Amino acid sequence: MAFKSIKKKSKEYSDIESLFRDLNTSGIQSLYSHQADILRHYQENAIDKGNVAIELPTGSGKTLVGLLIAEFRRRKFKEKILYLCPTRQLVNQVVELSNKNYGIKSIAFTGSHRSYSDIDKFSFNNGDAIAVSTYSSLFNTNPWFDEPDLVVLDDAHTSENYIASCWSLSIPRYKYEELYRAIIDTLKPNLSHSIYGRLTNDEADYFDKNIVEKFPSIKLFERRKELFDILTTYLNDDKDLKYSWFMIKDHLESCQFYYSWREILIRPFIPPSLDNSQFKYAKQRIFMSATLGQGGDLERITGIKSFYKIPIPSGWDKQGMGRRFFMFPNLSLDSDDTDDLMSELLNRNNRTVILVSSDDQVSNFREELSTHHPEIEFFTAYDIEKSKTDFINSDKAAIVLANRFDGIDFAGDQSRMLFLVGIPYASNLQEKFLQSRMNASIIFYDRNRTRLIQAIGRCTRSPKDYSAICVLGDKDLSEWLVLEKKNKYLHPELQAELKFGIENSKEVEVKDFLDNFDAFIGQTEDWNHANNEIIEFRNGVAQSEIEGSSELEKSAKNEVKFQYYLWNKQYKECFDLIDIIIQSLDGGRELQGYRAFWNYQGGAISNILFQETKEEIYQDKAKQYIEKLVRICPSATWARTITETIVEGLTLDNNLVWNIEYLQQYLSWKNINHSKQYNKYLKTIEDFISKPDVENLNLHIGKLLGFRAENPTSTASPDPYWVSDDNFVIVFEDKIYENEDEFIVIEHIRQAATHGKWIKKNVKGLRDDVTIIQVLLSNRKKISDEGKTYASTLKYWNYDEFVSFSKRIISLARDYAKFYGGENDNNWKEYFLDEFYKKKLSPKVLAEILPNLNEI
Numbered sequence: 001m002a003f004k005s006i007k008k009k010s011k012e013y014s015d016i017e018s019l020f021r022d023l024n025t026s027g028i029q030s031l032y033s034h035q036a037d038i039l040r041h042y043q044e045n046a047i048d049k050g051n052v053a054i055e056l057p058t059g060s061g062k063t064l065v066g067l068l069i070a071e072f073r074r075r076k077f078k079e080k081i082l083y084l085c086p087t088r089q090l091v092n093q094v095v096e097l098s099n100k101n102y103g104i105k106s107i108a109f110t111g112s113h114r115s116y117s118d119i120d121k122f123s124f125n126n127g128d129a130i131a132v133s134t135y136s137s138l139f140n141t142n143p144w145f146d147e148p149d150l151v152v153l154d155d156a157h158t159s160e161n162y163i164a165s166c167w168s169l170s171i172p173r174y175k176y177e178e179l180y181r182a183i184i185d186t187l188k189p190n191l192s193h194s195i196y197g198r199l200t201n202d203e204a205d206y207f208d209k210n211i212v213e214k215f216p217s218i219k220l221f222e223r224r225k226e227l228f229d230i231l232t233t234y235l236n237d238d239k240d241l242k243y244s245w246f247m248i249k250d251h252l253e254s255c256q257f258y259y260s261w262r263e264i265l266i267r268p269f270i271p272p273s274l275d276n277s278q279f280k281y282a283k284q285r286i287f288m289s290a291t292l293g294q295g296g297d298l299e300r301i302t303g304i305k306s307f308y309k310i311p312i313p314s315g316w317d318k319q320g321m322g323r324r325f326f327m328f329p330n331l332s333l334d335s336d337d338t339d340d341l342m343s344e345l346l347n348r349n350n351r352t353v354i355l356v357s358s359d360d361q362v363s364n365f366r367e368e369l370s371t372h373h374p375e376i377e378f379f380t381a382y383d384i385e386k387s388k389t390d391f392i393n394s395d396k397a398a399i400v401l402a403n404r405f406d407g408i409d410f411a412g413d414q415s416r417m418l419f420l421v422g423i424p425y426a427s428n429l430q431e432k433f434l435q436s437r438m439n440a441s442i443i444f445y446d447r448n449r450t451r452l453i454q455a456i457g458r459c460t461r462s463p464k465d466y467s468a469i470c471v472l473g474d475k476d477l478s479e480w481l482v483l484e485k486k487n488k489y490l491h492p493e494l495q496a497e498l499k500f501g502i503e504n505s506k507e508v509e510v511k512d513f514l515d516n517f518d519a520f521i522g523q524t525e526d527w528n529h530a531n532n533e534i535i536e537f538r539n540g541v542a543q544s545e546i547e548g549s550s551e552l553e554k555s556a557k558n559e560v561k562f563q564y565y566l567w568n569k570q571y572k573e574c575f576d577l578i579d580i581i582i583q584s585l586d587g588g589r590e591l592q593g594y595r596a597f598w599n600y601q602g603g604a605i606s607n608i609l610f611q612e613t614k615e616e617i618y619q620d621k622a623k624q625y626i627e628k629l630v631r632i633c634p635s636a637t638w639a640r641t642i643t644e645t646i647v648e649g650l651t652l653d654n655n656l657v658w659n660i661e662y663l664q665q666y667l668s669w670k671n672i673n674h675s676k677q678y679n680k681y682l683k684t685i686e687d688f689i690s691k692p693d694v695e696n697l698n699l700h701i702g703k704l705l706g707f708r709a710e711n712p713t714s715t716a717s718p719d720p721y722w723v724s725d726d727n728f729v730i731v732f733e734d735k736i737y738e739n740e741d742e743f744i745v746i747e748h749i750r751q752a753a754t755h756g757k758w759i760k761k762n763v764k765g766l767r768d769d770v771t772i773i774q775v776l777l778s779n780r781k782k783i784s785d786e787g788k789t790y791a792s793t794l795k796y797w798n799y800d801e802f803v804s805f806s807k808r809i810i811s812l813a814r815d816y817a818k819f820y821g822g823e824n825d826n827n828w829k830e831y832f833l834d835e836f837y838k839k840k841l842s843p844k845v846l847a848e849i850l851p852n853l854n855e856i
Contacts, residue, residue, distance in 0.1 A: 016043055016072045023071075024103035028064075034313040035065050041310050042069060049308040051285050053156070055292040057312065057491075058457035060321055062288045063094055064102060066152045069286065070130050071104045079149035079283065081130045086155055086162055088134060089385045089408060094154070095132050096387070109133040113144035135162035139276060141243045149283045153302075156287035157450045160301040161427055166276070167255075168267040168428070169231075169244045176241075179234040183264055186230050190219045194726030197765035204261050207665050207708070212433040215257035217604035221611070224252045253608070254566045258429035265429040270563040273303035290453055293446035294549035296556025300443070305560040320493030322460025323531065325520040326501025327470045328482065330674045332508050338472065341510045342419065345470060345517065346373055349417040351391065352398040353410055355455055357422030365400045373398075381408070388414070403427070411461035416521060420471045423455045436661075439593030439633055439826035445546045449489055452480050456494070468517055469501075482673055485821055488544040496538035500530065547590040555584035562601075571609050575618075578602040578625075593826050596633035599625045656842035658725040659706030660833050666703060667816055668823035678817055682810055689803055694734045695719050698777065701806045702730075704813045705841060712762070718755040719777075723763065724843040728771050731755040735778045736799060743784040744776065749853070750790050752776045773847040777802055783856060791853040812839075 013019040016039045020031060031039070038054060046052045056062035070081045085091045088110045098106035107120045107129050124131040124145070131145065135153070138145055139162065153159060161168075173180045184191070184199050191199075198208045220227070228249065235245040248255055248266060258265045274280040285304070292298060292309050299305060329338040346352055346369075354365060362380060369376050379391050379399035391397055392414050401408065431447075434440040459467035471481060480486045487498055504516055519527045558581050565573040578601060585595045606622035609615070672678045685704075688697035695711055699720040702709030707722035707730070721731040733752035735744065756772040776791075779799035783791060812835070819828050836842055840849060 012076055013072065016068050019072050019075070020068055026101045026103075028101060032061060035061055037313045038065055038310060039068060046308050046310060049284065051287070051304050051307045053287045053289060053292055053298060053307040053309045055289055055310065055312045057321055058290045058453055063097060063154065066154060066286065066288050067094075067098050067102055067104050067106070067130070070150060070152055073150050074127055074130060077149070078127050080124060080127050080147070081150045081152070082138065082145050082148035083130055083132045083152045084135050084138060084154060085132065086135060086158060087381070089381060090154070091132050091134055092386050093408070098130065098132070105129040106132050109137060113137075116144070135159060136165065138278060139163050139166040139273070141246050143276070143278050145278060147278060147281060150286065151279060151282045152286045152288065154288050155290075156298065156302065157289040157291060157447070158454065160271075160447070163273055163302060164267060164271040166244065167247050167271055168265060169241060169248055171241070171264040173262055176234075180264060182230050182234065183227070184259075186226050187215060187223065190215070190223070192726075193767045194765065197726060199259070199261055201765055203764075205708075206669070207662060209261040210665065212258060212260045212429050212437060214433055214437065215259065217256070217601070218607040220255075220257050221253045221608050228252060251567055254569070256430060258433050260429060263429060267430065268563055268567060269430070270300050270560055271303045272564055272567045274564070275567065291446065291450050293450075295443065295446050295546060295552035297443070297446040299556035299560055301447075303560060303563065305557040320491055321457065321463060322465035322467065324456060324460060324466070324497050325468045325517070326481070326498055327468065327513055327517070328502060328505035329470065329472065329513065330671070331502065331505040331676065333510065337510050341513055342470065342472065343372060344510070344514055345417060346376060346398065348517070349415070350396060351394065351410070351415045352417045352419065353415045353458055354398060354400045354419040355421060355423060355458070356400060356402050359402050361421060362400045362402050369398060384408070408458060409461050410459045412465060415459045416467050418456070418459045418467055418469045420455060420469060421473045423451055434593075434597065435824040438597050439824070439829065440597055441593070441824040441826065442546065442548050442590045443552060443594050445489060446549075448480065453491070453494070466520070466523070468520055483821060489546055491543055492538045492541045495541050495543070496534045499537055500534050548587050551585050551587045551591060552594070555581050558584065571605055571612070574605045575609055578605060589827065589830075592632050596629045599629040599632065603629065653837070653842050653844070655724040655728050655844060656833065656836055659843060660829055660836065662708060663704070663706030663832070664823045664825075664829060666706070667820060672817050672820050675817065682813055685810055689806060692736070694736055694777070694799065697806055698732055698734055701809050704809050707843070716758070717762070718758055721755075721759060721763070726765055726770065727767050728843050729759050729763070729766070730773045730775060730843070730847060731759050733776045735776065735780075737778070737780055740779045740781070742780060743782050744778055744780045744787060746784065746787050746790065749776065749783070749787050749794065753790055753793055756793070775850065776853055781856060783853060788854040794853040795847065795850040796853040796856050797850055
């Protein structure tokens, strides 16, 4: 054979657009104007910046932009390029697009680095091709990619879990039950009786399983040696957890410790990504995102304190990508009709995409489709990991994707039907804790908004693309899509599509949904008129800025600095930053929860410094921070274990806080945002009055007051009982007589007086010193002298007064819906904490108001 030439083969280009014009692209005649604008901006202003963030909406071609920049730098500067994606499926998708459609040589690196071919490794190291791999291939204990010059992070807005997982020790109870229990037992001296009982109860209910707690940082500092020993014993040889344990084991006191019934999570608040030398010493890092936001979320996600940000090009503030037709069956249909609608929509579409929030839901859909639609071929994310070809070529198919579906595209006729059943809000315990326990949901609005936009954009991938979206989903979807107080933060195009979809989902039947769907898919004249209405509405609205976003963005860079100081045990530097961060967060009520969280951090750092230096100034500062925390966020009952400080002038009703938090979760579970369904529930309770059905009325009024209410049916059991936390119970004996004018029967009084013993014996998780209020609820108003002998421990509630009280509570429950902004809505929580206090509905006050039975 002839000798190969050593002359330079690749041509150098002075600009990226010239490179694009010479590439052997397939089916791409030219760049979109917004893509060209981004590339020019990058080359003129950002080519020499260390950290660059590029915003391009879902479906607008950011992958091509990223690959063009990467290829330009590879050729011009002879750089080694690493392009990162969240999943293997996206790695393969990017490589296929790059090689077949864009004419850019890329190589997929997935799986163990031991399986990488020598030829591929040489191509990357020699700068001959772009390496495309997953986030986890770089963010691990021993990354193979040595000193990449450019790292491109695609879908950076979704990268938090992928980056943070390197420093996140997640211990799921179902998989590591022995280790889970060993840790809980080790920490038992610092856990309340209530929390310890809940965590060790194998029969915990739905609500107990979903509560997330935080182990105080100062206690973690004190117990770090014991915790280290336990974790080392169990994890040094564990093939799955030993890597993340290796990353944090020398930094336990620099981490946050979260726990729930389901899981334990130990991780730094912000991932110290620059602790990874391969990432730190890259010449440039490019973060491509569907939204850069205004609240510093990208900084917190990536552990990078500042970026040069290339914003979305002009014109995108109104127009979106493609057209979506939303359907909300739950606004009109019952569950049976909703099932019929879904079944018919599946029949009318060749290929359907279904997004869910858990692997269990994938299994449920597999079973459901195999039973009722055996003609539909079933796919999961695993089935399209290497290619979507089998799905696209199927005549009748459905793909069900759980949790991580960012970047998986189904353009044009690949799929015109998307079912939204759930998307991954609060995808780790830290997010859940900050939203549900610290009232700091505001810092995740950008993140949750982006997740939503990513989900609904799976089937609209170009300006003229279109897709129907049927929202069957969970409470998070309802809050963001249906509630105007949240969807005002969405793009005007999406606001208009949602407005139209909501209006056309009210007071309609299955046939109406299907007729509208047919008109949309057929792009009929009726739909054209509807589309013009959507455009007109879009032009008249604007996207609202999330309250507090400017303060959050200002604070973010110092929060990142704080994390690196903490990681390196530079506590004095942490202490010096705390007040700067808190002052940056000085704003309205929407920032209270997050400001409280940083007061908590201040208390923890001050306590650590006091332990190390014994200087009283740090002890005094710790008390000041915790006092501020409790004043700002009175529902943060978990935080009071950090100090024994008594906050003067502040009345704290822990049981009232517990009831309100429990009520907020219960209302979410009852689908309060679906007005028809919630009103039907309240009507059912009103019917208990007219029947009458006193026990069921009693049970549900307790639930509407935020108690964990039960109505036991065993022999000798009481009637309903209401539980608040682990230390307060109201237990009832309900007696309604035909003749109201006689004395209450003595035997019934005796029976009611034994219910406290029954509660202590049969209700799990209560403190030994639990307060039990025994109540006899009756329509009789008299008690005999003999009856008074047995009534000394009983309270009395007149039935007519209880009915009047119940009507007031049902009326109040309608107000719950008027103000409800989700189970993590701090404004709702604060409002009803105040309302319950004013209306004397806190558990202990409610019991105090009731008269003693022997005094009626």
